[in-house]
Amino acid sequence: MMVFPERLPDWTAAWHRPLLPVGLQTMQRWQQTGDVCAALNACEGAAGVCFVPQEELPAGMAYEQFIYDTRQVPTRSNWHDFFNGLMWLHFPRTKLRLNALQGEELARLGGVGATRGPVRDALTLFDENVALLQAPDALWEALAWKRWDEVFGSLRALWAESRLVLFGHATLEQLVQPFKGITAHVYRVPAAAGLCTDGPEGAARWDAWLAEALTAEHLRGKPFVHLPVLGVPGWWAANAEADFYQDPKVFRPLRRPPVHVTA
Numbered sequence: 001m002m003v004f005p006e007r008l009p010d011w012t013a014a015w016h017r018p019l020l021p022v023g024l025q026t027m028q029r030w031q032q033t034g035d036v037c038a039a040l041n042a043c044e045g046a047a048g049v050c051f052v053p054q055e056e057l058p059a060g061m062a063y064e065q066f067i068y069d070t071r072q073v074p075t076r077s078n079w080h081d082f083f084n085g086l087m088w089l090h091f092p093r094t095k096l097r098l099n100a101l102q103g104e105e106l107a108r109l110g111g112v113g114a115t116r117g118p119v120r121d122a123l124t125l126f127d128e129n130v131a132l133l134q135a136p137d138a139l140w141e142a143l144a145w146k147r148w149d150e151v152f153g154s155l156r157a158l159w160a161e162s163r164l165v166l167f168g169h170a171t172l173e174q175l176v177q178p179f180k181g182i183t184a185h186v187y188r189v190p191a192a193a194g195l196c197t198d199g200p201e202g203a204a205r206w207d208a209w210l211a212e213a214l215t216a217e218h219l220r221g222k223p224f225v226h227l228p229v230l231g232v233p234g235w236w237a238a239n240a241e242a243d244f245y246q247d248p249k250v251f252r253p254l255r256r257p258p259v260h261v262t263a
Contacts, residue, residue, distance in 0.1 A: 045088070101123055105120050
């Protein structure tokens, strides 16, 4: 039986606001009908996929393989899969690209093995946990090297010139009940990709760029940097206090040089 979760997202929060109005309308439809698949399928977009109950995924078949073969997305009645559906609606070409790369890797490996391997690991990480950031070089470099006193101190004003959009649906799910330690793997979007404004139409620019840019070989190197997202200026009231960042369990020191500092 389909159910609707008790806890609701805060659609006015900086992390969920870019998904308006589709996110709110789809949530309300799910809330009224109790059917998350029908609520998502009623929206335009999603690159031709449709959402089906999780029970339609055959036993023993990889989730990614099923999508690759059928263009159907198994979906449970929870926030995790709901936000996955919203990403299909806002970034359909990127989601198709990630799935195609998963399908190609499964074919290369001869199916699901004991381990996912570095490419499938990176693809899954991107899908679940990535945040997309367009930022000045100075801010990006400081973030890559975890120079937190610059990222949130001397370079704090540069966040006003930046654009951060959450793509990973697991991270979006976590932020239904936000806590300080939520950390995303950040992928840099160049200025040439244009500006991503709120809603599917604005996301389409980054979607087109990502669908062309993402390759298995590039993602194998995990070209990501870490960002505790509630440290972003304007995202969380508590971070207006300087001691918010004096927490090494969240704002951790650099352990090894970043793979990619520039885009």
